[in-house]
Amino acid sequence: MNMAEKQLLSFQVDEQFDLFLLLKGADVKTAKNGKQFIRMTFEDPSGELSGNFWDATDQDIATFEPGKVVLVRGKKELYQGNSQLKIMNLRLANTSEPNDPSQYVAHGPMTRAEMEESVSNIIFEITEPTWNRVVRTLLQRHADDFYNFPAAKKNHHAFAGGLAYHTISIVRLAKTVADLHPNIDRSLLYSGALLHDLGKTIELSGPISTTYTLAGNLIGHIVLIDEEIVNVCQELHFDPESEEMLLLRHMILAHHGLLEYGSPVRPHLLEAEVLHDLDELDASIQMMSTAVEHTEPGDFSERIFGLDGRNFYRPTASKTNQSEDD
Amino acid sequence: MNMAEKQLLSFQVDEQFDLFLLLKGADVKTAKNGKQFIRMTFEDPSGELSGNFWDATDQDIATFEPGKVVLVRGKKELYQGNSQLKIMNLRLANTSEPNDPSQYVAHGPMTRAEMEESVSNIIFEITEPTWNRVVRTLLQRHADDFYNFPAAKKNHHAFAGGLAYHTISIVRLAKTVADLHPNIDRSLLYSGALLHDLGKTIELSGPISTTYTLAGNLIGHIVLIDEEIVNVCQELHFDPESEEMLLLRHMILAHHGLLEYGSPVRPHLLEAEVLHDLDELDASIQMMSTAVEHTEPGDFSERIFGLDGRNFYRPTASKTNQSEDD
Amino acid sequence: MNMAEKQLLSFQVDEQFDLFLLLKGADVKTAKNGKQFIRMTFEDPSGELSGNFWDATDQDIATFEPGKVVLVRGKKELYQGNSQLKIMNLRLANTSEPNDPSQYVAHGPMTRAEMEESVSNIIFEITEPTWNRVVRTLLQRHADDFYNFPAAKKNHHAFAGGLAYHTISIVRLAKTVADLHPNIDRSLLYSGALLHDLGKTIELSGPISTTYTLAGNLIGHIVLIDEEIVNVCQELHFDPESEEMLLLRHMILAHHGLLEYGSPVRPHLLEAEVLHDLDELDASIQMMSTAVEHTEPGDFSERIFGLDGRNFYRPTASKTNQSEDD
Amino acid sequence: MNMAEKQLLSFQVDEQFDLFLLLKGADVKTAKNGKQFIRMTFEDPSGELSGNFWDATDQDIATFEPGKVVLVRGKKELYQGNSQLKIMNLRLANTSEPNDPSQYVAHGPMTRAEMEESVSNIIFEITEPTWNRVVRTLLQRHADDFYNFPAAKKNHHAFAGGLAYHTISIVRLAKTVADLHPNIDRSLLYSGALLHDLGKTIELSGPISTTYTLAGNLIGHIVLIDEEIVNVCQELHFDPESEEMLLLRHMILAHHGLLEYGSPVRPHLLEAEVLHDLDELDASIQMMSTAVEHTEPGDFSERIFGLDGRNFYRPTASKTNQSEDD
């Protein structure tokens, strides 16, 4: 068995493997028989897979902490049409073995350098000067987190760099929308898109074993970044009550679309409604794509919490590929 | 006063005019004082404007029927920040005057020829052969209506050709989405987009004084076009229970997204969810754009029924234009 | 122990038995300790009872498939006031033993012959000729399934022939309603009642181990039968846009009453509202009756999912019987 | 014009008449021009029709009080597909003219004597002795009101005797249901049906110009009759905490089905759920029938508040009559 040749998501069902993997998550749970088990999530650059480590001792719990590289003997198995990892053997990687966690993190389709260039180009198109400076200042201040954080704790774009990638995807859609509808203010839409989720760098603890911070729980990412905009205004001597700044803050505050989803105000600007719609669209596609990828052709995926518990069908023949081939 | 020089929406508030206009709608209402008035909507290629014709006699009601060209003396006035037409004098155009209704209908930004070419190009990209034939057959059968009907009775794309224009706009957005997400089946998404609202040609009475037909009221456009797909299958000897046909029908049936909005089934295909999202996005933008256009800078628009009664702010300085100029 | 004497639901709590039973359902589940168990449902003509088969091996799972006749040693026990089957021993019936599944299926109170005669009489009362032919054609085409399918996967009338029996019960109620209200169109109400759930023969897989078909999941039984009506119109050269056919299709499409329950249009005909109400009434009574039957006098039944999770009280003394005896 | 020959609802649209009618309702409203008008409802045994009396003086308001017989010159006119009365002239009937209000009240299809006999027969079938005595006592105590009150202020069965007629209709349906489902306790279902709305005799002011009493507003008819049941128990020395009395009170308390509709507890008895369903069914049919009767064939009725604002279609050809003739 040549370990280097295949990655986690390339194995077939029931094909056994020994792999070094990052232990991304490890939730201790108590079974109804009183014994503990650990719900583990493993990751390598090909993606992630979860499985249960049964009858865990206190020693196991202390040993298998998220963020460690582990050597796993196991196989992919199907559970109600969806794939999970059956753990057959597990130990920590020792110092003579590959054990650098950063080598096992799944990334999005773009490198950080590519994303930075893309963001730089977008900022160039923000021609309104005060928005341009506010956006530039805040992205600079949070740059490392912006390019490393996931876009959400688990629902969508839950990979390293997912926050920046999700942001760039929205701007790409926004360009097409603005091309079709010249009455849209591109500067405002792009500024809002770049900042809309930046508060997640304060709301979330980081890219590994992501949890909510106290600020995240008590304030929430929407208001956290809005407050920073106002602070930047103070630093740059911009009037926070100017129409420009009210418009920009409204873009961020309204981007969840509905009060029920945590926006303190609903969108009352064309651009704010568009930002909300594109944010939802991109998140939905990412959630559905991930779910369908983990599903066998001809089956329904597991139910997606973030899409009202719906499951999605994976057709038996991939029409796309056919048409691509033609 | 040179009538030919300016069109309906080009006049300033309180600037009086004499214009030949199409009487697009004429709803007779009874005021609480027992007298009748007519809520009239006037149209020319620049757009439409509504106003009340007070103290209407039975003779007036019989004379001023929708679809007639009329000569209006009036002016634009503001009512709670929104513009309406104050009718000062009104009579039918006589036979020696311009009186061809088709010259006064507002159209979308594309001509029929342009739209036909655009649709033809889209169909070319549907590489799955059975979907291609079903789409081609149904669009051919309803071609005249498809290129002349509005997309809705009044909420959005309520202009001649709005149905086809709305359809094409969705496909344009769909292309960008598919470029960003190669796992999307373009053939399926485009087929669904082209057919999704075609049932409106049966649900609605036509482009002028649009009402619902009995079939529209009792069946609804979603099921009406779904039934036609099944009938076309019978004609073309395609199995309606094949996976391909189930997928296509699901695209149409699910495109309202929620059961509460009249879809008998929620989207359970990635492409169906995307179609629903793009449909809403395009309709929302069109509704907001129309409302904001009728609003003075620095004011809020009237409340939009189709967007939960929200009103939208028109910023004082058009940022878009600035950035366009740069 | 004489096996022939008593049937499944006739035993007292804690009274041990050996019985040949049909294994109606067998859902494999994983307990939180990682071991598998099978949630089994057993059936004989007296009704059905469920119980868990613990610590199931892969061999057990392969052996105990739904549709097989098994020999069960067990007893009825109470779990939170409701009865379940404690499995003490279990094996497949061998070839020398009774093993014909059809002998163990629970049926409704009418035989197929009785139901066929009843349906035939109802059709006779449909005096509108086009409805009569559409109904006759469709019932003939799906006759075997119509008289063998359950009315639902599990909620109500989940016995063989339940679909036809549920349909006939609705018509009986409909007659009383029409007697009380002569303005009701009997032909329309009976036609709608006969066809309203016929789409379930396409939506569901069959009477044993019932699941949803792909057509059921992506289209749903309401639209599936509506499409067939339109196809039959094509065959019989009836105009599907005639008022008669629109009325009939509306009866079917609206019978779930609310958009949230999957009807693409709400009832806008007196007869459609009545059909919806009677459908709900009959399903509710069947669900409540089954739940109360499985409950001891003086206890509350288990909660019924299809009735908002309510439980129902079984009075200590059966008043009905007293009054019947008098 | 021979007044005696035709009644209110027999006239064609635009056919002028002079009729003595009961002024059933007279709501004074202020038009937006500051002038008052009276929304009048006229009634004779054929039914009722409403119309506006414009520009009413204080004198008019004092004169035209509900309960008076008036001489009306007017005609039936259509307003948005529904009929209303255009008032051309109006004065009080004088002492030498027919002016007995009781001659002009619309009644249901049964006389009081018929209803009394029917109720008497139902009570005979209540074989549980304590329920029988409670029902008998309460119906006797409220007999005059029970046979004269409407079933609701305006939504349904809003005619004299409507309360008793609605009650009897429910019992007729209940009999069919009990015939189909022998596990239903007839005594309980009939007892609940007979008492369920009896509290309306306390909640409402009476059959003419019906308003809510203070007890109706602050307590509501459901609790008002429940309290009387408990009081009757005290008088008859029945234990109100006996299971029999708890069951009976539950029937009444739960009959609105949902907490949102004012029942303090949801149905937790099979018979209570059935009573609720039949109550809704009978009320719905009565509302729809009245609305459709006031609608021209081929039109939709006005929207019915009590049925979620839905309107109902009246088919062009009355199928019922055809089939009746056959």
Next chain:
Amino acid sequence: MNMAEKQLLSFQVDEQFDLFLLLKGADVKTAKNGKQFIRMTFEDPSGELSGNFWDATDQDIATFEPGKVVLVRGKKELYQGNSQLKIMNLRLANTSEPNDPSQYVAHGPMTRAEMEESVSNIIFEITEPTWNRVVRTLLQRHADDFYNFPAAKKNHHAFAGGLAYHTISIVRLAKTVADLHPNIDRSLLYSGALLHDLGKTIELSGPISTTYTLAGNLIGHIVLIDEEIVNVCQELHFDPESEEMLLLRHMILAHHGLLEYGSPVRPHLLEAEVLHDLDELDASIQMMSTAVEHTEPGDFSERIFGLDGRNFYRPTASKTNQSEDD
């Protein structure tokens, strides 16, 4: 008629008067007959009363602007059990007449000096030093507005100084609650109470003819004051991410209780839930008291929008007074 002797709310129904009053509100509306009228609200220290000025000319609209003192001849009349002002004559007060608007504004039961002392005492009880300084700084900065603004545009405490009075009332209730529950952090609860609605000084335009500012419409008072807290932290060199500041900001952000009511986060602190409950309680009582005061004994008040459209009964005998007398 001696003007000085009686104030607006002291007159009986139908008792005519000539009074100088402040024109507090003047909304121009168009009646359905096309004519304009002005919905006017008049005020003096005894309270306010509304009435319609019919058939208003453009001249009238220009003249009667909110904020002017006017001389009114009129009388109080009842409209559906509630009192309104019938305007018989109206003109502006001239320069030789009393025309100082500030003399006609209704105030709450406390003077500004009393309120300032009360607030000062509350601040003294905030023993946590950083909260004390933030509260002190912000109240000082907005002092004039805090003691002059109403608490809401119209629903409750809509009098000058209502904002401060509402705030003080909440703290009084808070003291009793904290006395009963010693685990409550008084410093936190009082700090939150003092700041919770301070953002209304930015959200609203001022005490007369109150409208929403652009900041109010696009950001909302909850976030507006939260942003100021963060800015004050910057000035005072407090860490805005310290637990103390997160707790304080959470108190403000969560005080509407539900996301649907505009809080971006629900209360997750005992003190935040209590603040929300007391805020609602005090606002409800103020709304109900005002409505009941305008109602005759034995009648129901008009429906209160802010309390789900409920109306409230005013008992015939004021029990309170009796018991007070005893």
Next chain:
Amino acid sequence: MNMAEKQLLSFQVDEQFDLFLLLKGADVKTAKNGKQFIRMTFEDPSGELSGNFWDATDQDIATFEPGKVVLVRGKKELYQGNSQLKIMNLRLANTSEPNDPSQYVAHGPMTRAEMEESVSNIIFEITEPTWNRVVRTLLQRHADDFYNFPAAKKNHHAFAGGLAYHTISIVRLAKTVADLHPNIDRSLLYSGALLHDLGKTIELSGPISTTYTLAGNLIGHIVLIDEEIVNVCQELHFDPESEEMLLLRHMILAHHGLLEYGSPVRPHLLEAEVLHDLDELDASIQMMSTAVEHTEPGDFSERIFGLDGRNFYRPTASKTNQSEDD
């Protein structure tokens, strides 16, 4: 180990103890591995703590019945931030050991004598004579239960005497409210407060192992006490339809505030709305306080069902204590 020295809630995490405790609750559950366990709740005057007794035999289930005194060897452990009891050994107390259950029941902060005096003082302030007599009669009739029952099965004030303590707390808040708002009828508010939950003495089975009675399930505590008021009227020869009695009954019937929460009518009296608000406020505080007490500083409590599943943060430093000390 000296048992007498410390009580249940005084032990630190992981500090082992042997204690006599009351077994307050014992719910038998089946683990997914088919074995039974008992979810036990232990109580002494310091409060209560729950823990699981794994692998329970039928003998264990028969032995460990709620209401028994047991000797427990165990320790407090943390489970997801909340404390629970780990059971290491368990047996019934024998006859020579302390085994009087009443010595182990947790009580509220007031003794019965204190509560009786407090209630007596409140009744003294009810100056309306008929309310005074009704309240006095009903409290006397249910006195033992009123001072011994909990206020709810488990959500709040679930300790012996909780019902009376909750009632008294509401009246204390009511006094402050009435002091601030002199238009409130104190007699009515106090009468309603004293009776509002008295029906729980009929709805619930008693203070130990509390369940719902059949009357509780089928009628509910709101209507149960309302019926008793009407019966007391009969005994005292008060007219139940007098305004006074309607007001009092309305106070009780409306006190859940919303129909969805089981009130058959919403509050339509100022005092009824205040009673509802104070009832909710007091219950919320009690629930939050209990949850926070069981939480470590710096953690979030477990989610509270009765507060929409929210969890509450316990700050790291108890601000209250600091300010109390100053």
